[in-house]
Amino acid sequence: MVATTIPPMRALCRYLLRPQAPVYPRCHHLVRSKRHSSAPAGARLNNTVEYDTTPILHHTSRTALQNPELPEDVRKGQTKRINLYTAINEALRHALQTDERTLVFGEDVQFGGVFRCTMNLATDFGTERVFNTPLSEQGLVGFAIGAASEGMRPVAEIQFADYVYPAFDQIVNEAAKYRYRSGSSGVNCGGLVIRMPSGGVGHGALYHSQSPEALFTHTPGLRVVIPRSPTQAKGLLLSSIRSNDPIIFMEPKILYRAAVEQVPVAPYYLPLDKAEVLKAGKDVTIISYGTPLYTCSAAIKAAEKDFGCSVELIDLRTIFPWDRATVLDSVKKTGRAIVVHESMMNAGVGAEVAATIQEKAFLRLEAPVKRVTGWATHTGLQYEKFIIPDVTRVYDAIRQTLDY
Structure with a gap:
């Protein structure tokens, strides 16, 4: 009998992070028939991030x-x-x-x-x-x-x-x-x-x-x-x-x-205590950091076209200690705030940001602070795209906040 060995978890890292073929080729038709939160052909919102054109990056x-x-x-x-x-x-x-x-x-x-x-x-x-x-x-x-x-x-x-x-x-x-x-x-x-x-x-x-x-x-x-x-x-x-x-x-x-x-090319140093306003706006403030900023940017583009609104986008960059002044100044101007992050809602960064806005800018709010986050569950292999906030969820949050 030939002994079988189970590879250690860390040895699977590179394998896990490669695009995967179906584990069972005979079930390939099942893989093709699955519904995904990132979109089928013809979808208007949940498309692949266009990194070559997104305004989040410097293209020149x-x-x-x-x-x-x-x-x-x-x-x-x-x-x-x-x-x-x-x-x-x-x-x-x-x-x-x-x-x-x-x-x-x-x-x-x-x-x-x-x-x-x-x-x-x-x-x-x-x-x-x-x-x-x-x-x-x-x-x-x-x-x-x-x-x-x-x-x-x-x-x-x-x-x-x-x-x-x-x-x-x-x-x-x-x-x-x-x-x-x-x-x-x-x-x-x-x-x-x-x-x-x-x-x-x-x-x-x-x-x-x-x-x-x-x-x-x-x-x-x-x-x-x-x-x-x-x-x-x-x-x-x-x-x-x-x-x-x-x-x-x-x-x-x-x-x-x-x-x-x-x-x-030259070395430079960016501040560790300052959030950055990536896009100015006057109707809604979206606060985020890391990868979801690309999702937010795509949602903002669609929402501004459909609703005729103007959305401000802020990158926290340092999430602790975070730049309260920049966020509060923005929310006092727009009167509405949405916080977006991948991690789950429960006790997440968005909870602290929302509580601070409620405490320091309550009289300027036109709607409750909304959070768009990952769901409170562990990430199953097949369902990762359902757990992380997508463009549709951010787009809906903008609509709901404007309509409140």
């Missing part, structure tokens, strides 16, 4: 360099068209080049990682600064905290956000509290960055599709950052590495290769 050098957050010398420089994982790689490379205290490590990081974000870094900077760790999230984060407390600038990678839970104790009880418990000694673990791919990818199922950001927003002492694009990823990651606060840096994995735009 001119628009990329018009960003007022960029320093003047960068705005006078050049850009190049890259995707999000390349932007992450460039930020790490610059940090390694300019500060010998920078370390990059994690599971398979030396070989580039599952998503190739650290590709060639070990070759160029040596395995003393870019190296693999054992398969122990608790161990690698504990090591990172120790390195940061000794003055290093460690960038630790969790292979998937779904795997961060073994390290939760180290992050919440050690990294977040280090400065608080050290009193006047000045000892802290500022300079620590913990990177992790997060969010849905279409077929990640239970262990490769989670968005656990809200768990960290309940923890004083941490910053939680989620970029939406290559430009944002490069600038926010460089700022995170330079920051003197521990940073949870969550990278929407579906955007690693899908989001491509013109990005400044």
Whole structure:
């Protein structure tokens, strides 16, 4: 008898994140007959995201360099068209080049990682600064905290956000509290960055599709950052590495290769304490972050055409501590607010944003604050597209909020 072996969960990562053929070829007709929340032919709203034309991305050098957050010398420089994982790689490379205290490590990081974000870094900077760790999230984060407390600038990678839970104790009880418990000694673990791919990818199922950001927003002492694009990823990651606060840096994995735009060649630093108004409007404010911003943008385009409304779109960027002033100023202007995120509604980021709006802008509201989020369930392989908010749900939220 030939013994059979079951591959470990982590060995399935690359397989799970490839487009899949039917498991049972004889049932292929069943796969074709399924109804999906992203659309059949002829659908008007739930179409594939058009990354090549979306206004969320910079498609020309001119628009990329018009960003007022960029320093003047960068705005006078050049850009190049890259995707999000390349932007992450460039930020790490610059940090390694300019500060010998920078370390990059994690599971398979030396070989580039599952998503190739650290590709060639070990070759160029040596395995003393870019190296693999054992398969122990608790161990690698504990090591990172120790390195940061000794003055290093460690960038630790969790292979998937779904795997961060073994390290939760180290992050919440050690990294977040280090400065608080050290009193006047000045000892802290500022300079620590913990990177992790997060969010849905279409077929990640239970262990490769989670968005656990809200768990960290309940923890004083941490910053939680989620970029939406290559430009944002490069600038926010460089700022995170330079920051003197521990940073949870969550990278929407579906955007690693899908989001491509013109990005400044020179290094630059974007603010970690400021939301960005992506589109001005006067009737409704939509607040979101990461991947759902693309969904929101498509829904806004359709809603403005159909309803004759004007919708403002805000990217939080840093979801803890988040920029309350920008959000409240917008909602006081429009009188209506919708919060959109992939993670479930219960105790999510949207709950905090909605409560703050209700508390600080109640007399200016023309409708209840609406949340469009993932459903409160685990992500089954076949049903991931039904769980994550789609264009239709955001479009309906705009209509309902306007009609209230």
